[in-house]
Amino acid sequence: MPAFGRVLRCAGRTLDLSAPLVMGILNVTPDSFSDGGRFTEPDRAVEHALRMVEEGAAIIDVGGESTQPGASPVSAAEELDRVVPVIERLAGRTAAVISVDTSKPEVMRAAAAAGAGLINDVRALTAPGALAAAAASACAVCLMHMQGEPATMQRNPTYADVVSEVKALLLGRAQACGAAGVPAERIAIDPGFGFGKTLAHNLELLRRLPELAASGIPVVVGLSRKSMVASLTGRVSGGRTPSDRLAAERLPGSLALAAIAVLQGACIVRAHDVAATLDAVRVAVAVRGA
Numbered sequence: 001m002p003a004f005g006r007v008l009r010c011a012g013r014t015l016d017l018s019a020p021l022v023m024g025i026l027n028v029t030p031d032s033f034s035d036g037g038r039f040t041e042p043d044r045a046v047e048h049a050l051r052m053v054e055e056g057a058a059i060i061d062v063g064g065e066s067t068q069p070g071a072s073p074v075s076a077a078e079e080l081d082r083v084v085p086v087i088e089r090l091a092g093r094t095a096a097v098i099s100v101d102t103s104k105p106e107v108m109r110a111a112a113a114a115g116a117g118l119i120n121d122v123r124a125l126t127a128p129g130a131l132a133a134a135a136a137s138a139c140a141v142c143l144m145h146m147q148g149e150p151a152t153m154q155r156n157p158t159y160a161d162v163v164s165e166v167k168a169l170l171l172g173r174a175q176a177c178g179a180a181g182v183p184a185e186r187i188a189i190d191p192g193f194g195f196g197k198t199l200a201h202n203l204e205l206l207r208r209l210p211e212l213a214a215s216g217i218p219v220v221v222g223l224s225r226k227s228m229v230a231s232l233t234g235r236v237s238g239g240r241t242p243s244d245r246l247a248a249e250r251l252p253g254s255l256a257l258a259a260i261a262v263l264q265g266a267c268i269v270r271a272h273d274v275a276a277t278l279d280a281v282r283v284a285v286a287v288r289g290a
Ligand code: 8Y7
Pocket: 025, 063, 067, 068, 101, 120, 121, 122, 142, 144, 190, 192, 193, 220, 221, 222, 223, 224, 225, 226, 270
């Protein structure tokens, strides 16, 4: 299904999805693998976000809960402390849509009140109260697929057919959103690369991404710096790689995946390296043609 004419309504703002957009990642967790805790203070986080907007990010995804494989859970109070000050400061200073990466209804409500326009939930609004919190806001929602929970999801991911299972789950969650009162123009879906998936699962999801896109629901992808990039390139320099080196090692592979995802129908690409990712997206758009 073509993306032309499609939009995503994010509280007061409307994103035009006729061309793919880049969502810049803003980690405000002390244990973020890629930013190494460099942006935990609100002002530095805002500075980094504004730089990503200058580079062309249409959305800034603010996350206070690490969902890296093996990461431990964070309390709502801790998450609120991390994300709300950043969203408040950012809201007055950018026209980009502010996204909150959370699964907790109380964080969704506070983020929306502070100026967020999108709720990015790796648990697809399955926490008690999350669907109602999202519906009561004017925010768009990104429903992501995950098998299991971050602490254990990479132990033994198993599917009979990964694509049909991911698609069925996501369409079911989109339907649940609709029933809870979230209009279609506020819903996006994401296969959740690396979230309870082997490398083979991730590759099959990317290869068959058009099957997800055929739903007509805008598809978001997150591939940036993920371990699948290291697996594919063979650049796996041990478990204690400094974050700058990891970021540099995984950039070319991440850009290749971003371009492929766009060719396969992705509308929004979630990435750390915004300027470079936007270049890759533009190349893919030109090759794809109108
Ligand atoms: C994704 C995500 C992460 C993703 C969406 C990481 C929060 C792990 N990955 N959200 N979040 N899609 N929508 O490596 O793939 O960035 S956290």
